[in-house]
Amino acid sequence: MTMTIMTDTARLLEAASFAADRHRDQRRKDVDATPYINHPLDVARILADAGVSDVEVLMAAILHDTIEDTKTTAEELTERFGERVCSLVLEVTDDKNLPKLERKRLQVLKASTKSADAKQIKMADKISNLRDLKTPPVGWSEARVGAYIQFAEMVAGGCVGVNPALDRMFDDARMALS
Template sequence: MNNEERADLIAQEMVANLNYNVLKEAAETEKAHLLSLLFKALAFSAEKHTKQRRKDVDKTPYINHPISLANILAKRWVIDENVLCAAILHDTIEDTETTVDELQEHFGEKITSIVLEVTDDKSLEKSVRKQKQVEHAASISHEAKLVKLADKIANVTDIINMPPVDWSNDRKKDYFDWAKAVVDNLRGAHQGLEKDFDELINKENSFLIVL
């Protein structure tokens, strides 16, 4: 190898190392940004839901629910920061005093828009809200569908493992049937999440039928 060839090889190695370092630094920066945003969303959601509890016998802190959504998504390699943050914040407008402007100020328009897509209008009767969820499921954004899938998986899991204290088997079955109707209109959004939901619902429906 002559000096010119050796110089070219050294130059190529330097470029390769530079590109690697730049990419590594960019990846670390992106990871730090994602973690910072997630912790910000967790802190915001925890504060907003601080006085709320789930309906199980232990009155589990409500914040466990949005955390569960984010965990369900992450396990299925959904790592879009907008989706994860929207999952953590998905009940803030619907179930707390959080305003749209407040959410936009802290998390921007994209995350807020996803949250709004999965937010029910509490001025409507519950039966109407449930029907609208079924009807609108097919037309919401892909990001909102992912949040909605995770929400249904989390709720079904909670009803199976730590149900509301006053729920009969018939009421559980009604919820499962309704949740499936919503998920059926979300089909095609994420095969893995849909599989997780189907396995849960099929197993539990079989158990309830036996009872």
């Protein structure tokens, strides 16, 4: 039996392939119904642009919505990608059994208690979402866009200071919507 040692690049591509498969039938809510996988890939790219080179953080960024939005289990992520990647994904995963307003409240409340790596993923997620608001989801009013910006600012408030480049990107994304 030959043991295969995967390179960091191969591990990152395996995470991208897994996420693409799990999100294959999902679309963003924009007018073009963009494939959902674009979002987790964008989150990882934002992290890379901010100087994050830890492959497990980038893998967790790509996988960050798999437990929350697909039938993927924590056990499955641990088995395929390791304990650390799964732990980071779980740190940024909302409990979909809770009402939406409670999930948002908990995101704001718990942001400052997350690990530095999870804070970076959360910041990149919010940056990606803010950038996507340049063309808001179908049916979103100006008030709803404004409410999301306020929510993102509150979450980011608990995550600032870990990565100055992400802090600047967040401010730029927010200001672009003003």
